[in-house]
Amino acid sequence: MAEKKANRVYLASALGCRCPRCREGKLFKNSLTIRLKKNMEMNRECPVCGQPTEIEVGFYYGTSYVSYALTVAISVATLVAWWVIIGLGLNDNRFFAWLIFNSLFLLCLQPWLMRISRSLWISWFVSYDPEWETTEAPDVSERINPDQANNW
Numbered sequence: 001m002a003e004k005k006a007n008r009v010y011l012a013s014a015l016g017c018r019c020p021r022c023r024e025g026k027l028f029k030n031s032l033t034i035r036l037k038k039n040m041e042m043n044r045e046c047p048v049c050g051q052p053t054e055i056e057v058g059f060y061y062g063t064s065y066v067s068y069a070l071t072v073a074i075s076v077a078t079l080v081a082w083w084v085i086i087g088l089g090l091n092d093n094r095f096f097a098w099l100i101f102n103s104l105f106l107l108c109l110q111p112w113l114m115r116i117s118r119s120l121w122i123s124w125f126v127s128y129d130p131e132w133e134t135t136e137a138p139d140v141s142e143r144i145n146p147d148q149a150n151n152w
């Protein structure tokens with residue numbers, strides 16, 4: 001009997017920007033790049049199972065909250081790491097050094113954060129379908145306004 005391909009777990013799929021329905025297809029057209037417009041180009045539907053990536057108009061509007069939450073979480077993590085490794089003093093500028101470091105770090109992470117936010121977002125609305133190979137992907141195209149896609 002042929003071994004079925006091991007299914008990606010949720011986190012690997014979400015962090016890898018895979019389609020949440022089949023966990024195989026890629027959500028984005030291009031690999032990660034610092035050219036923001038190119039970076040955010042999504043496949044209209046999953047190239048593997050056909051799951052639409054834009055479920056309704058303005059679907060990704062809420063992702064700014066996700067990236068904000070991620071930004072806060074990362075800032076806390078770098079602050080703790082800075083505190084442990086370098087230390088924070090009241091009488092020197094180590095805290096300000098962290099502020100500068102953290103801003104630059106977040107800036108570098110921005111292209112990745114924007115993608116991860118969308119990937120996490122869609123993964124909360126589209127659930128994994130283990131039978132995706134035999135079931136039809138939902139068709140939501142009539143609710144989409146293609147002119148407005150990618151405006152968010």
Ligand SMILES: [Zn+2]
Nearest residue numbers: 019022046049
């Ligand atoms: Zn898919």
